[in-house]
Amino acid sequence: MAETRNRVSxxxxxxxxxxxxxxxxxxxxxxxxxxxxxxxxxxGGLLDVAAPVQRALALPVDFVRGAWGRTIxxxxxxxENAELRSGIARLEEENxxxxxxxxxxxxxARIAEMRQDFEVPMLPAQLVGSDVSxxxxxxxLDRGRSDGVRSGxxxxxxxGLAGLVVATSRSAAKAMLLLDRQTAFDATVQRSRARGIVRxxxxxxxxxxxxxxxxxxxPGDVVITSGLDGVHAKGLRVGTVTDVEPPGSKLLRTAxxxxxxxxxxxxxxxxxxxxxxxxxxxxxxxxGDDVHPPHTAAAGP
Amino acid sequence: MKAGLALVLVGLFGLxxxxxAALVVPARFLPDVGLLLVVxxxxxxxxxxxxxxxxxxxxxxTDLLSGTLLGQHVLLRLGVYGVxxxxxxxxxxxxxxxxxxxVLILSVIHACALWALAAFFLPGGVVAPGxxxxxxxxxxxxxxxxxxxxxxxAALVRRLGDDDTGRPLRLEPRELLS
Numbered sequence: 466m467a468e469t470r471n472r473v474s475x476x477x478x479x480x481x482x483x484x485x486x487x488x489x490x491x492x493x494x495x496x497x498x499x500x501x502x503x504x505x506x507x508x509g510g511l512l513d514v515a516a517p518v519q520r521a522l523a524l525p526v527d528f529v530r531g532a533w534g535r536t537i538x539x540x541x542x543x544x545e546n547a548e549l550r551s552g553i554a555r556l557e558e559e560n561x562x563x564x565x566x567x568x569x570x571x572x573x574a575r576i577a578e579m580r581q582d583f584e585v586p587m588l589p590a591q592l593v594g595s596d597v598s599x600x601x602x603x604x605x606l607d608r609g610r611s612d613g614v615r616s617g618x619x620x621x622x623x624x625g626l627a628g629l630v631v632a633t634s635r636s637a638a639k640a641m642l643l644l645d646r647q648t649a650f651d652a653t654v655q656r657s658r659a660r661g662i663v664r665x666x667x668x669x670x671x672x673x674x675x676x677x678x679x680x681x682x683x684p685g686d687v688v689i690t691s692g693l694d695g696v697h698a699k700g701l702r703v704g705t706v707t708d709v710e711p712p713g714s715k716l717l718r719t720a721x722x723x724x725x726x727x728x729x730x731x732x733x734x735x736x737x738x739x740x741x742x743x744x745x746x747x748x749x750x751x752x753g754d755d756v757h758p759p760h761t762a763a764a765g766p
Numbered sequence: 767m768k769a770g771l772a773l774v775l776v777g778l779f780g781l782x783x784x785x786x787a788a789l790v791v792p793a794r795f796l797p798d799v800g801l802l803l804v805v806x807x808x809x810x811x812x813x814x815x816x817x818x819x820x821x822x823x824x825x826x827x828t829d830l831l832s833g834t835l836l837g838q839h840v841l842l843r844l845g846v847y848g849v850x851x852x853x854x855x856x857x858x859x860x861x862x863x864x865x866x867x868x869v870l871i872l873s874v875i876h877a878c879a880l881w882a883l884a885a886f887f888l889p890g891g892v893v894a895p896g897x898x899x900x901x902x903x904x905x906x907x908x909x910x911x912x913x914x915x916x917x918x919x920a921a922l923v924r925r926l927g928d929d930d931t932g933r934p935l936r937l938e939p940r941e942l943l944s
């Protein structure tokens with residue numbers, strides 16, 4: 466009798482837990498789609514504990530990696546210096562020519578004003594953990610809501626766009642990398658202005674889907690964010706085209722991109738403390754918690 | 767109680783170490799610590815209620831440290847726990863070889879179930895061919911580490927356990943006679 470009762474209780478417990486897990490998934494999916502995913506206090510607490518522990522665990526690894534990187538960097542420093550000097554000279558020349566052109570057009574003062582409006586505060590953040598599932602690509606950052614980080618904020622590195630914040634707790638945040646299969650956003654080829662959608666594939670490459678007719682996409686082209694998805698700022702470097710599907714009868718063609726960011730060596734990133742207009746619009750409908758970053762640093766890709 | 771608390775702490779710490787290690791080691795070569803812990807708990811902890819609760823806790827923590835939806839790993843870990851209990855009741859999984867083989871098969875099923883759930887709930891559910899190739903080293907890593915994790919969890923439960931988990935069953939002749 467007691468055994469039967471235990472069995473029934475266990476079955477009921479399992480059924481209840483399966484039900485709760487399913488409801489949680491549905492609710493979380495909706496929050497993810499709407500960009501309003503803030504972790505509840507008890508779940509966020511677990512993440513808040515995990516972030517400092519993982520930062521401590523990552524310290525020795527970072528030290529070894531940093532020492533190795535510095536040794537390798539020293540070996541290349543002379544060659545790099547020569548390359549940089551010639552690069553600076555070329556850029557200075559280019560800059561001068563552009564300034565001349567702007568002054569001639571009387572637009573310099575207007576552009577300077579616009580820049581003030583568009584400058585986005587950046588928050589440096591450290592990667593303290595990576596996805597524990599090999600089939601998903603996300604990272605754990607050591608900055609959270611208390612630093613002004615919110616879901617929907619783009620994450621960049623000095624090389625380009627790295628991902629998007631998808632969940633936050635008080636002192637940690639989870640960011641989905643570009644490589645994740647859930648990633649999809651509007652992008653443009655810098656050279657030809659051909660527009661398309663960049664999608665993550667779950668491996669180390671990206672796909673760029675564009676309309677076959679009238680689009681000029683070639684290997685070597687740089688793809689940047691278009692800013693038209695309402696989430697990412699315009700002009701962030703996404704990657705370089707490595708391969709283009711041969712033209713056929715299909716309406717859409719696909720190009721393979723090598724991401725601009727080296728995700729294998731990603732250690733420090735910057736969170737852009739401003740969401741795109743679509744997400745800002747969504748957020749004004751709820752509590753209206755504005756972003757007031759306490760520690761910001763001016764940096765960019 | 768002591769064993770339960772120790773298992774929770776060891777499990778959570780193990781998942782954090784896993785997440786930190788994933789920063790430097792490609793994820794396909796890393797074993798799924800959460801899955802191994804749930805299998806070990808299924809084989810070492812006698813109480814099914816405790817086992818189910820451990821599976822939920824480890825599943826939820828995995829969801830927090832992963833790009834999955836919250837609840838996705840909870841469902842899968844419950845499934846893993848159930849399968850491990852049922853199979854261990856019919857087949858002897860005590861030896862390292864049968865356990866490794868069981869975990870190898872379970873890892874493949876687990877990945878397929880995860881993809882199926884992701885395809886149903888998330889956009890872009892198609893799995894890239896390269897990702898399928900990652901399944902083999904991941905399943906092998908799981909199989910290799912499974913006997914070690916199970917032995918560690920069993921030792922922990924034996925050492926700290928205040929129930930009869932892991933102890934040989936003793937019959938009291940006087941009670942039987944009366």
